[in-house]
Amino acid sequence: MSSIPEELSYTKEHEWVAGPADGVVTVGITAFAADALGDVVYVQLPEAGATVEAGDAVGEVESTKSVSDIYAPVSGEVTEVNQAVVDDPSLVNSDSYGDGWLFRVRVENTPDDLLTAEQYTAVTTAES
Amino acid sequence: MSRSTPLREVHESLGATLTDFAGWLMPLRYGSESAEHNAVRTAAGLFDLSHMGEIFVTGPQAGEALDHALVGHLSALAPGRARYTMICAPDGGVLDDLIVYRLAAEEFLVVANASNYARVAAELAERAAGFQADVEDRSDRYALVAIQGPRAEEILGTLTDADLPSLKYYAGLPGTVAGIDALIARTGYTGEDGFELFVAAGDAVALWQELAKAGDAHGLRPAGLSARDTLRLEAGMPLYGNELNAGLTPFDAGLGRVVKFDKPGDFVGRAALAPLKDVPPRRRLVGLVARGRRVPRHGYPVVLPADGAVVGEVTSGAPSQSLGKPIAMAYVDTEVSEGVAVDIRGSHEPVDLVDLPFYRRNT
Known part of the structure; x- marks a missing residue:
């Protein structure tokens, strides 16, 4: 069973949200989702500077067997994308909550349906 | 079960x-x-x-x-x-x-x-x-x-x-x-x-x-x-x-x-x-090698980028370890030999047509 860090927030789409720190959150996909995808071979991320709305599909992650959308978990402006994960998508598998982060957003609005670690654990249990 | x-x-x-x-x-x-x-x-x-x-x-x-x-x-x-x-x-x-x-x-x-x-x-x-x-x-x-x-x-x-x-x-x-x-x-x-x-x-x-x-x-x-x-x-x-x-x-x-x-x-x-x-079929099974990194997958249409005309369909696709690029097999109209793209969820991604197989072991 992959870990689900206590300090992060989550979405039903298996993304994690860290922060905000100075108004900026960091977004990635969970280890549970990465395990389910298998080896990630390609990650397409939003452009830095783009404005995103919570729930929008803003990118995609491809593995050997499937492709999934990446959603914006919050609304705001994308301040930074992780070029390292674009260059080496396997970081999503090897370090989902660390070097495998995807992008950062200056938060204008946080939806009220983000999940706690406990709530997200229930989602993963239901899907396993 | x-x-x-x-x-x-x-x-x-x-x-x-x-x-x-x-x-x-x-x-x-x-x-x-x-x-x-x-x-x-x-x-x-x-x-x-x-x-x-x-x-x-x-x-x-x-x-x-x-x-x-x-x-x-x-x-x-x-x-x-x-x-x-x-x-x-x-x-x-x-x-x-x-x-x-x-x-x-x-x-x-x-x-x-x-x-x-x-x-x-x-x-x-x-x-x-x-x-x-x-x-x-x-x-x-x-x-x-x-x-x-x-x-x-x-x-x-x-x-x-x-x-x-x-x-x-x-x-x-x-x-x-x-x-x-x-x-x-x-x-x-x-x-x-x-x-x-x-x-x-x-x-x-x-x-x-x-x-x-x-x-x-x-x-x-x-x-x-x-x-x-x-x-x-x-x-x-x-x-x-x-x-x-x-x-x-x-x-x-x-x-x-x-x-x-x-x-x-x-x-x-x-x-x-x-x-x-002795009748040539309308379509033939070909290999596709993607120029980009997005993967053509089963069921995606093969199109002519100029007008979006559908000239084939992907039957299998995956990222290839051996080639380092996405590859696919597709049925494509026999008269088409180049200049095609795959419609990957709404965008036309260019691919090259190649003969099969993609990989042949050294014997």
Whole structure:
């Protein structure tokens, strides 16, 4: 069973949200989702500077067997994308909550349906 | 409820991700499917293929019955040899692709896909009715384990007295592996040298464990269906349900060579297939290599970027370990040879048309 860090927030789409720190959150996909995808071979991320709305599909992650959308978990402006994960998508598998982060957003609005670690654990249990 | 192979507990103990495939709970991957793929290309991989169907056709007219039931000329097959062939509907549509082994003068083993073998067994029984031949589906009594890769012969050789160096591609002989009775066949679905071992279901776990132990020092690793699919795709091998289906004839799939019109007697599908022999099909099966990094997948349209006209459809696609790019097989209009794209969820991604296979091992 992959870990689900206590300090992060989550979405039903298996993304994690860290922060905000100075108004900026960091977004990635969970280890549970990465395990389910298998080896990630390609990650397409939003452009830095783009404005995103919570729930929008803003990118995609491809593995050997499937492709999934990446959603914006919050609304705001994308301040930074992780070029390292674009260059080496396997970081999503090897370090989902660390070097495998995807992008950062200056938060204008946080939806009220983000999940706690406990709530997200229930989602993963239901899907396993 | 999915069925389990005799090796399910072994897969679970190895930490496999299990998936439903054609009604069977099968290992999708054990860890990284890319590492499993690469192990088969560079060393060896161990596969559980016990979901495949084993149908025995026996009797004085077993060969003639198969000549009638299938498109190939099986009565001409020498004992100990195998053929890739197909079973077609009367309208010429492919019901399944098969490997047929002639085990003895009056004994044939028909290996069918998991998704089709019940249908194949029923069709064979019906089509063999007028012959002195018995058809028996023994799928539940057999397990099938494959060892594939450049080091497969070396590993298997430590466990058997069988003369592996003399065993030709598409040949099979009875022997023992680690003391277990097996049909040892030099066949596979990976584009590498390798063997498929048919054993009694009750021997599957012991066989697997002996092979795993013998292969450990040679880089052998268990490999799941995900790696099997990318390996066969690189090798340009068709998968029933993707490149083959009942709506396509062997000629549509570019595999008309398996239809043997010069064999004696009539066979199911002949009348429908004969007129197609010299008619170029509307579409042909080609390879696509993506220029970008997005992956063309099953069902995506192949288009002309200028006007978006659909000129084909992707049947299988995946990121290729060996090429480092996404690859796909697709049926594409015969007059189109370049300048195409794949519509990947609304955007036209350029691809190059190439001949199959994508990968050919060094021999």
